Amino acid sequence: MNTLEAIQTRRAVKHYDESFTIPNEDFETLMNSVLLSPTSYNIQNWRFVRITDKTLRAQIKEAGWGQEQIGAASELVILCADLNAWNDRPERYWANADHQTQDMLLPMIESFYTDKPQTQRDEAMRSCGMAAQTLMLAAKAMGYDTCPMIGFDPEQVSTLIKLPESHVIVMMIAVGKSRKAAHGRGGQLPLNEVLVENRF
Ligand SMILES: Cc1cc2nc3c(=O)[nH]c(=O)nc-3n(C[C@H](O)[C@H](O)[C@H](O)COP(=O)(O)O)c2cc1C
Numbered sequence: 001m002n003t004l005e006a007i008q009t010r011r012a013v014k015h016y017d018e019s020f021t022i023p024n025e026d027f028e029t030l031m032n033s034v035l036l037s038p039t040s041y042n043i044q045n046w047r048f049v050r051i052t053d054k055t056l057r058a059q060i061k062e063a064g065w066g067q068e069q070i071g072a073a074s075e076l077v078i079l080c081a082d083l084n085a086w087n088d089r090p091e092r093y094w095a096n097a098d099h100q101t102q103d104m105l106l107p108m109i110e111s112f113y114t115d116k117p118q119t120q121r122d123e124a125m126r127s128c129g130m131a132a133q134t135l136m137l138a139a140k141a142m143g144y145d146t147c148p149m150i151g152f153d154p155e156q157v158s159t160l161i162k163l164p165e166s167h168v169i170v171m172m173i174a175v176g177k178s179r180k181a182a183h184g185r186g187g188q189l190p191l192n193e194v195l196v197e198n199r200f
Pocket of ligand 1: 149
């Protein structure tokens with residue numbers, strides 16, 4: 001499947017084959033693909049929580065309004081971000097770069113995020129948004145379906161997964177084999193309503 005086909009056929013699927021297990025090798029391929037998504041200054045501030053504990057999965061389903069896909073899909077991944085990633089040994093993000101590039105970028109990262117909690121939070125949303133779309137398209141290309149979700153109580157889920165203080169939850173994604181196709185599309189706004197040329 002090429003990229004355009006994956007984009008055109010990806011849907012938020014709600015009904016999954018509960019008996020299906022994604023081979024671990026596929027899950028690793030999927031997540032390693034996600035890691036190739038872009039982040040600002042390459043800070044890779046995302047943190048992914050794979051829920052493998054059945055009891056925990058059931059508790060998260062309860063915190064997620066009982067949504068079927070939370071319990072039934074083969075995998076449930078919670079996309080979180082570390083708000084302090086920019087300040088956590090940032091030399092790691094440019095480990096393969098030459099010294100000149102490192103000397104230029106590391107102070108830039110510091111001044112871009114220092115004392116800017118809103119920017120740190122925005123970056124969490126940007127990075128996980130990028131990661132989410134990669135995850136969903138890569139899953140589609142591998143023959144799986146997904147459902148992105150924000151329909152859950154974030155405080156309850158934070159407690160359940162022991163989310164560290166400096167982290168936020170951005171969304172969760174169910175991944176598995178569809179047992180029932182998604183309904184027809186809700187309807188896309190026309191391009192000329194959402195595409196502006198030069199200025200609003
Ligand atoms: C951030 C985000 C949160 C969403 N939360 C939920 C959710 O909690 N439950 C659900 O069934 N669908 C959820 N969806 C799926 C959307 O309803 C769906 O993507 C949208 O209607 C467009 O349909 P499509 O993805 O099939 O094209 C969410 C989608 C996004 C991007």
